[in-house]
Structures are given as structure tokens and as C-alpha cells.
Amino acid sequence: MEKWINHTDTGFRFMKPPVLWKSRGILLHLIRRDMLVTYKQTILGVFWTVLKPLAMAMVIVFVFGRLGSFPDYGLPYILIALPALSFWEFFSNSINRGSICLIDDRGLITRISFPRIILPLNASLRNTLGLIINLAVTVGFMLYYEVSITLNLLLLPVVYIFTFLLNFGINLWLSTVNVFYRDVMTLVPFILRAGLFISPVAFTLQSVPPNLQKLYCLNPLVGLIESARFCFLGKEFLPDFQCLLISGASLLALLLSGLYLFGKCERKFADVI
Template sequence: MSTSNVKSSGLGLSDWEQDALDARNAKRCGAEMPVTRIQSKSDWQAIDFAELYVYRDLFRYLVRREIKVRYAQSAIGVGWAILQPLFTMLVFTVIFGRLAKVGSDGAPYALFSFAGLVPWMFFSNAVTDGVNGLIGGASMMSKVYFPRMFMPLAANAARLIDFGVASIVMAGLMVWYGVLPNAGALALPWILAMMFLTASGVTLWLSTFAIQYRDVKHAMGFVVQILMYAAPVVYPASLIPEAYQRVYAINPMVGVIEGLRSGWLGTRVLPWDLLLIGSVSAILLFVTGVSYFNAKQRVFADLA
């Protein structure tokens, strides 16, 4: 082997010049050296679907890990997905249904409140888990590269298990009260997609802020509690004056909750206007959340 094939360290070359020289030397020896080019990305990037597809197995692993960790060493396991909305429903029924006499659009207040709590519990728990999951995964981010958004989105996807279990309980309550779903239930896939996009968009925004400002993590419980009263969980959207209905619908969870109640309980005709406005808001939340998250993810390992 000629002296030109020896690695020329200590010659004052920059890293990329040294790599280029090594590649040329390897080519002369008949060998092939893989070259990886790492480039900084511009701010506010869209989703790289090709990259997400390559790492799809990692995403499935993270979802399974979230589910296992959540119920590890838990006495009742997935039963918490039943008890949390069920006991909250009982409290709401006594306070808002019996004492405050809040309307329920003709449905039994217990069913009415539970139908609002099922999507709301998914939203609040998914956002909280997603924000905490990204902060808790700081050690992983500093060791290996992978799409960072997988961490909050995996926490959100894992919460769909709880949503499914609570929906089964909702079906049991409907049978108990003798209430049948109507044709509006066919819009369930649309409503679920809208719900997931909303939770994911808010999670990406808040998790990005939480990495930079730890106050966000401490304020999460208070913020989620306040947001619940900005959605029609304990009261019907019909209490909002007609003139403000479309402004109110900018909150995507309004269309989600009212849409589910319409399909499950028949409290109203399927609210197309609330769903359409909410769908636009949900998509904007998700797209801008992804873009802002991608713009800031290169500093996550340093700040976490």
C-alpha cells in the first residue's frame, strides 16, 4: 500500500477534508466507504414522511413501551381508564346535574357528562403524557438520532387504548339507559382523527415550550383544568349565544365533544359547522406544531 493510502492525521485538515481524503484513499484500495452527510435544516419544516416511514418500527416500540410503563406495578391496570371518567361523571352529575341544574339537551345528565369526559380525558392525558415524555426522554435524545416528535406522539397514540376502553363503558351506559346511537355515529372516524390531531398539535407546541421553559411543565395541570371549562364538557354548546357559536368552534374540542354526543346520544343534529371549523383549527394546530417542533428540536438535547 502506498503512503498516500495512510490516513493523513495531524496535517491540519478540517474534518470534512479529512473524510474526503479517507474516501479517496479507500477508493484507490478498491474499498467502498459509506459517507454520511449531516446538514443543518432550515426553520419551520414540514413533516418528513420518508424519514418517519424508515423509523416506523421505533414508533411502534415507543407506543408499546408507553403502555407497559403506564400500567407497570399497577393493581388495576387499564381499569384506571374506567375509574377516572366514571368517578368524575358521578361528581359532575351531583354538582352540575342535580345542584346547579345545568341542561343536558334532553339526555340523562350522567350520559351527557360521560360522553364529554371520554374525549376530554383522552385530550388532557395525552397532552400531559406527551409533554412529560419528551422531557423525560432527554437522555435518549443525547445519545442517538431519531425523529424527536415520536416521543410525544407515541404518548398520544398510547392513550387511544384508554379512549377505547372508556368508549366501551359508554356503550354499556347507553344500554343501561336505553339510548341507541344514530346515523351521526358514522362520523366517528372523522371525529377521532380531529381529536388526535388536536391533542398532537397542542402536545407538540407545549412540549417544545416545556423544553425551553420549565414553567410550562409546572403549569400543565392548571392549564388543562382551565381548558376543560372552555369546552362543552359539563354544559351543552347550545348555552353559547348563536352569534358566538362559530368563534367558539375555533376550539376543536367543541366539535369533537358535540359531534360525539350527537352520534351517541342524539342530543342534536350532527354539528357540521362546528366540525368543519374545528377540523381546520385542528389541522392548523398540528401543522404549525410540527413545524415549530422541527425548528427547535436541534437544541433539545442541550436544553433538556
């Protein structure tokens, strides 16, 4: 076995599938570590995963359902909010973590050699368990309000995969830039707070002025959240196909540019971080 390392080598080491496959154990252990660590020394433990979005749903139901004026969907407002909120929680949790995932594990980056892309990958999968619990809670509410459950629910894994890809694309960007400029980690919580209001979490795409809808769909979350609602609530919430295409395209652009940026910069991480 001979392995040459040259100063002219460029990035993209992680693009080799065998390299990634060999490191799957690291990913699994990091996932385990994060799960174990999150709820150590808490009283409520894993129940926090359910409580957080539920409390948030209450606030949204109160503010938007009671105070705001929205079209009547013929459904309890909480059922409009919860599917969207579940995915929003998954998304925002992962982005919050993703922006700091590299500098948080700088101990690993500066001391051992492993495919660093595992770190943003891990951050993007974070809280999958929480998402599943939240989706189950949503189904519980549907049963309570006697809303019929359809086979559309089976499409949820597809929505999940695309949300994961969105997380991954954004995390590649944020984590990389944050290594060089820590401004990112100050900005991210603010942007996420704004994001909750500019994404159709508390309302639907129909509430957006028709002439702006196409532009609005550039936010990949629009397509994802609308699809999530469709999975739960059925035909009336069938997302606009064009909108899905636009959201999908901007998701793809984010992901590819993120991979490119990460690959270009990855070799400098250990020196700069």
C-alpha cells in the same frame, strides 16, 4: 452510500416519509413501553382506565346534573356527559404527557439519533385503549337506559382521528417550548383544569350565549365534543356545520404552526435539554 452533514443544514429532517417509516418500530416499542409501565405495580391495573372517567362522570353528574340548572335534553344527564368526558380524558391525558414527553426521554434525545417527532406522536396516541374502553362503557349506559343506538356510532373513528390531530398539534407546541422553558410543565395542569370547564364537557354548545357561540367554536374541542355527542345520541345533537368549520380551521392552524415550530427547534434539543 454517502451522507453529508453540514452546519448549514436546517430542520425538518422528519418530514421525509421514508425516515419516519423506517422508525415505526421505535414508535411501536415506545407505545408498548408506556402501556407496560403505566400499570406496573398497581393492584387495579388496567381497570384504572375505566374507573377514572367513571368517577369523574359521577362528580359531574352530581354537580351539574343535580345542582346546576341545565335545559332538559330528554336524556339522562350522564349520557350527555360520558361521550364528552371520554374524549376529554383522552385529550387531557395526552396533553399532560405531551408537555413533558421530550424532557422525560432526554436520555434518548441526547444519546441516539432518531426522528424526535416520534415522542410527541407517541404522547398524542397515548391512552387510545382507555378511550375505546370508555366509549364501550358509554354504549353500556345507553343500553341500560334503553336509548337507541344508531349507525352514527360508525363516525367515531373520524372524531378520534381529529382528536389525535389536535393532541399532536398542541403537543408539538408544548413539548418544544418546554425544552427551553420549563414554565410550561407547571402551567399545563392548571390550564387543563380550567379547560375542563371552558370546554363543553359538562354542558352543550346551546348553553353558550348565541352571540358568543362562533367565538367559542375557536376551541377545537368544541367541534370534537359536539361531534362525539352526535355519534352517540343522534339527530338532536347534530353539530352546527359552521362551528365544525371554525373548530377545524383552528385545529389546522395549531397543527401546522406546531410542525413548523418543532422542525425549527428540533436540532437544538440535544444541546439545551
